[in-house]
Amino acid sequence: MAYTTIKKPSDYFNTKLYTGNGTDNHAITGVGFQPDMSWFKDRDDSSVHQIIDSVRGVTKIIYPELNYAEATDSNILKSFDSDGFTVGNNGANNQSGANNVAWNWLASNTTASNTDGSITSTVSANTTSGFSIVKYNGSGTAGTVGHGLGAVPKMMMIKELSGNADGGLQAWSVYHVSNGNTHFLNLNNTSARVDDIDFNDTTPTSSVFSVGSQNRVNSSNGNGVYVAYCFADVKGFSKFGSYTANASTNGPFTYTGFKPAFLMIKSINLNEGWFMYDTKRSTYNVVQNYLHANLSNAEETSTANSVDILSNGFKIRTTDSRLNSSGSYIYMAFAEEPLVGDNPATAR
Numbered sequence: 001m002a003y004t005t006i007k008k009p010s011d012y013f014n015t016k017l018y019t020g021n022g023t024d025n026h027a028i029t030g031v032g033f034q035p036d037m038s039w040f041k042d043r044d045d046s047s048v049h050q051i052i053d054s055v056r057g058v059t060k061i062i063y064p065e066l067n068y069a070e071a072t073d074s075n076i077l078k079s080f081d082s083d084g085f086t087v088g089n090n091g092a093n094n095q096s097g098a099n100n101v102a103w104n105w106l107a108s109n110t111t112a113s114n115t116d117g118s119i120t121s122t123v124s125a126n127t128t129s130g131f132s133i134v135k136y137n138g139s140g141t142a143g144t145v146g147h148g149l150g151a152v153p154k155m156m157m158i159k160e161l162s163g164n165a166d167g168g169l170q171a172w173s174v175y176h177v178s179n180g181n182t183h184f185l186n187l188n189n190t191s192a193r194v195d196d197i198d199f200n201d202t203t204p205t206s207s208v209f210s211v212g213s214q215n216r217v218n219s220s221n222g223n224g225v226y227v228a229y230c231f232a233d234v235k236g237f238s239k240f241g242s243y244t245a246n247a248s249t250n251g252p253f254t255y256t257g258f259k260p261a262f263l264m265i266k267s268i269n270l271n272e273g274w275f276m277y278d279t280k281r282s283t284y285n286v287v288q289n290y291l292h293a294n295l296s297n298a299e300e301t302s303t304a305n306s307v308d309i310l311s312n313g314f315k316i317r318t319t320d321s322r323l324n325s326s327g328s329y330i331y332m333a334f335a336e337e338p339l340v341g342d343n344p345a346t347a348r
Contacts, residue, residue, distance in 0.1 A: 069163025
C-alpha cells in the first residue's frame with residue numbers, strides 16, 4: 001500500500017499528560033480520537049508502565065519492563081472513549097496529585113480475523129497510519145502471521161500473554177528493520193541485540209511477519225497466546241531507523257521528515273536501556289526529560305544535553321553511551337507536525 005502524507009499526525013498518535021485524582025471513573029479527554037492502544041506511566045514514582053489495547057480488552061495489562069504474563073485489573077482502565085479514556089482508582093496511573101503520561105495510538109476501533117499467514121490472527125489495523133495490533137495463538141513450528149497493514153512492518157514488539165509457554169515467563173521480543181531479521185532485542189531489559197530465530201531469519205512482507213519456534217514468539221505448549229504491535233513507515237507521520245554514534249556532543253543528526261512528537265532510542269551493540277522522549281513532557285530544546293521503557297523509574301532529567309527535536313528530525317547532544325558512544329542506535333519516532341504540506345513543522 002502506498003501511504004500518503006498524514007496532514008495531522010495527532011489524529012493517529014497523541015501524547016496526553018494528566019493529573020491523577022485517586023477516584024474511580026476519572027475521564028481524560030483531549031486525545032483527539034478513541035485509542036486502540038494506550039501506554040501509561042506515572043512520571044513521579046516507580047509505578048510500572050502499563051500497556052492496554054482494545055484487542056485484548058481494557059482490563060488486560062502487560063508491562064513493558066517485565067517478562068510477566070498478562071494481568072487482569074478492572075481498576076487501571078475503565079474504557080477507551082471517543083476523545084480519550086477513563087481510568088479507575090488504581091494508583092499506578094491515577095494516584096491523587098500524580099503527574100501521568102499516556103501515549104496513545106489509533107488502530108481501527110474494530111477487529112477482524114486475518115488468515116493471510118499460516119497462523120490465523122485477530123487484527124485491528126490502521127492502513128493510513130501504519131499501525132496494527134495482532135493477537136495470535138502459537139503453533140510451535142515456524143510460520144507466518146497476518147498483520148493487516150498492507151505495508152512492510154519496520155518495527156514489531158511481541159509479548160507472550162499467558163505466561164505458560166513451556167512453563168516459563170517470556171521476555172518481549174522486538175524486531176526492528178535496522179537490526180535485521182536474524183536478531184531480536186528485549187524491550188524489558190538493556191541487553192544488546194541477540195542472534196536467534198524469533199523471526200525465522202525472514203523479513204516481514206506487506207501481509208505477514210514470520211516467527212520461528214521460540215517460546216517468546218510462537219509456542220504451542222501451555223496455551224501460548226501472543227500480542228504483536230506492528231508499525232510501518234508513513235511519510236510525515238512515523239519513521240523507524242538507526243544512526244551511527246560519533247561520541248561527540250555535536251552528535252549525529254537523523255532526518256525523519258517531520259518534527260518528532262515521540263522518540264524512543266536503544267543501542268543495539270551495548271547493554272543500554274530504551275530511552276523515551278516526547279514534546280509534551282519537554283517543551284523546548286535541549287530535551288532532557290526521559291523515561292525508560294525497560295524500567296519503572298520515575299521520570300529523570302539529564303544534567304547533560306541529550307537530544308534536540310528539530311523541524312525535520314532530531315540531533316543527539318551528548319557523548320553518553322546510552323545515546324552516542326559507539327555502534328548503532330535504533331529509534332522509533334512519531335510526528336508532531338510533518339515537514340511539508342498544509343501543516344508544516346516549525347523550529348522550536
